[in-house]
Amino acid sequence: MSAPVTEPSVSPEGTEVATVVRRGRAVLLWVLLLVVGGAVIAVAAGSPSPEEYLHPDGTGQGGTAALVTVLRDRGIDVRVAETSADAVRAAGDEAGSTIVLGNADLLTDTAARRLLRDSRGVDRIVVLDASARTLSLLGLDVSARGVAQEPGTADCTRPWVRPGDRVAPVLWMLVPGNGLRGASGCYPAPAPGRTTDPDALPPTGYAALDLPADGRHAAMTLVGFPDAATNRYVTDSANAGLLVRLLGASPRLVWYHPGIEDATDNPSQRDEGSVWPEWAGPALVLAGLAFVAFAVSRGRRLGRLVPEPLPVVVRATETTESRAELYRVADDRARAARILRHATLARLSRRLGLAPGAPLDALVDAVARATTMPPAQVDALLRDGPAPDEAGLVSLAQQLAHLEEKVARHD
Structure with a gap:
């Protein structure tokens, strides 16, 4: 054994x-x-998001609301434009206006060309963030590179610069091309290996660059220290005074901050990269x-299945009664009727040898043949429909059970 x-x-x-x-x-x-x-x-x-950085109404660290407030207190008429067309219209065709281009992340080459072409009558265009991308969109013969060493004093004679002025932080050093004529730079960067003699080597770039007016554009000032205008750094060094003198030289200042509408209305004719910030991809x-x-x-399954004893044993009838009570409390008779019908359909399909998922019409015909009931009566019983009240739901359950019994007797 x-x-x-x-x-x-x-x-x-x-x-x-x-x-x-x-x-x-x-x-x-x-x-x-x-x-x-x-x-x-x-x-x-x-x-900072493209919408906040250098925005004239931005009160965060990347906004420039503090600088704009000072300009308005000095009597400057500051107007904000989010499209190149609005900027040109606000500046007008006559002198007395300065256009400042703030954050250019959403600027397109089409909008940049329109700005330069239609604003030749203004006093000056100030490019507050003269990055390499912005300079390329504007079509200027100027390149921008990173800062290897902070520049010292301005070392230039411009109306918006005072002797001894310093600016920080500087993001870009601007290098004029060989074909550019009449450009004047401020805040030169010392060349690598420069000696104590200031005339020993020429500067390798400038933190700010003035371009004279020509047939393509009005006089321009390219700025490589955009952060100096933000609420975070405007009070450092001589940032506030220098920027107020630069942007407040005309009685009217049009602050052009390109927005989504401008980028949509003036699509770029060449691929200049995504408008999404650089960190979005990583x-x-x-x-x-x-x-x-x-x-x-x-x-993934971590090892073999381990049987665990249930804390209690629940009878099937208790589970059914509990679910029925939940449906009754929720007054969800339609769902209860649908569950009853679906369960009957599944059992009838198996009993009559129909494939799972067979059409309802095929099942109705098979049940009608097996029970000699009219197909219309069988269809009305098995097809989903509302249960008007609890008595109707009980009657439906009884009719479905009776139908299953008739099919079973036929077998």
Whole structure:
């Protein structure tokens, strides 16, 4: 006589250890996701959005509301324009206006050409953020490079500069091309290896560059220290006084801050890159990798299945009664009727040998043949329809049960 076969048992201690390991792994995963999410948010918060940076109404660290307030207090008529057409219209055709181009992230080459072409009568155009992209869009023979060493004093004689003025921080050093005539630079950068003799080597670039008016554009001032105009740095060094003199030279100042509408109405005729900030791509990649890691960790089976004893045994009738009570409390008779019909359809399909998912019309015909009931009566009983009240729902359940019994007797 063979020995009885016994099922392998799992000790309570082993089950408890496995539960602790699973919970610890889940907690560690959520902590990792929180760290990654925090890093993404920090990167996003660290860079001002294209709409806020250098905006004349911006009160954050990247806005320029403080500078605009000072200009208005000095009697300057400051007007804000978000399209090149509005900027030209606000400046007018006669002298007495200065146009300042703030954040140019949303500027297109079409809008830039319109601005230069239609504003030749203004006193001056100030490009507050003369980055390489902005200079390329404007079609100027000037290049921009990063700052290797902060420039010293202005070392120039311009109406908006005072002796001893210093400016910080500087982002771009502007280098005029060989074909550019009449350009005058301020805040020169010392050449590498420069000696104590100021005339030993020529400067390699300027933090600000004045261009004379020509047939293509009005007089222009290119600025390589845009952050100096922001609320964060405007009170540092001589930033405030220098920028007030530069932007307040005319009685009217038109602050052109390109917006989405301008970029839509004036699409670029060449690919100048995305309007999304630079951190958007890496952030999306990082978020995607974090999601994939989360999905893999939650989806893979970590070892064999371990049987665990249920804390209590629940009878099927109690579960059915509990669900029925929930439907009754929610007064969801339509859903209860739909569940009853679907269960009857599944049982009738199996009993009559129909394929799963067979059309309702085919099932109605098969039931009518098996029970000799009229097809219309069978269709009305099996097809979804509202249950007017609880009595109607009870009647429906009884009719469905009776129908199943008739099909079973036919078999």
